Amino acid sequence: MKEILDYDDDLNEKDIEENGIENKLVEEAVTNLLKSIGENPAREGLKFTPKRVARMYSELFNGYHVDSDAMINDALFNITYDEMVLVRDIEFYSLCEHHILPFMGRVHVAYIPDGKVLGLSKIPRIVDMYARRLQVQERMTRQIADFLRDLLKPQGVAVVVEAVHLCSMMRGVKKHDARMTTSAMHGAFRANLATRQEFLDNISRGASPLQI
Ligand SMILES: [Zn+2]
Numbered sequence: 001m002k003e004i005l006d007y008d009d010d011l012n013e014k015d016i017e018e019n020g021i022e023n024k025l026v027e028e029a030v031t032n033l034l035k036s037i038g039e040n041p042a043r044e045g046l047k048f049t050p051k052r053v054a055r056m057y058s059e060l061f062n063g064y065h066v067d068s069d070a071m072i073n074d075a076l077f078n079i080t081y082d083e084m085v086l087v088r089d090i091e092f093y094s095l096c097e098h099h100i101l102p103f104m105g106r107v108h109v110a111y112i113p114d115g116k117v118l119g120l121s122k123i124p125r126i127v128d129m130y131a132r133r134l135q136v137q138e139r140m141t142r143q144i145a146d147f148l149r150d151l152l153k154p155q156g157v158a159v160v161v162e163a164v165h166l167c168s169m170m171r172g173v174k175k176h177d178a179r180m181t182t183s184a185m186h187g188a189f190r191a192n193l194a195t196r197q198e199f200l201d202n203i204s205r206g207a208s209p210l211q212i
Pocket residue numbers: 096097098099100101165167168
């Protein structure tokens with residue numbers, strides 16, 4: 001029992017299995033990693049690290065295994081509303097696929113409906129579905145925008161992602177480039193300068209500096 005408590009996190013076995021992560025392979029890989037940097041995987045502080053990492057990965061990488069239909073479920077509503085819907089400052093955490101180090105920040109999402117709107121609580125879940133994978137920020141931005149375009153067939157959709165990348169910050173190279181902003185625009189946001197500007201003004205208004 002003591003052993004389990006020593007490495008147990010919030011996840012239960014069911015979550016881990018459903019996320020499809022090969023725990024044993026992760027554990028072996030982490031043990032080898034520890035050896036390769038000259039550590040002793042058997043020492044007290046590292047004894048459960050391979051298990052902890054495997055469990056953590058099943059959470060950090062659960063975006064690969066999301067059933068998006070089930071996630072959206074019944075949160076699509078037919079409605080005659082054609083003004084901009086904006087959700088800003090959605091916090092996210094992801095891992096860059098080049099270094100497997102975190103990048104994190106905020107996502108701002110806007111769309112102009114064309115008969116269909118989505119329950120607001122679903123937008124952060126869409127962000128998580130794409131963030132909880134190995135990613136590059138540009139692709140994640142595009143995937144969120146494309147998903148909303150395909151789901152809602154709106155008049156337009158816009159996504160801006162602001163993030164800091166630990167692979168830049170920790171390695172002491174290009175520190176000034178550590179913060180990055182990416183955007184993806186479809187429909188009215190691409191075609192109409194005033195619409196795009198309204199969105200950009202909205203997300204910069206009252207924005208606090210990105211913090212980690
Ligand atoms: Zn990186």
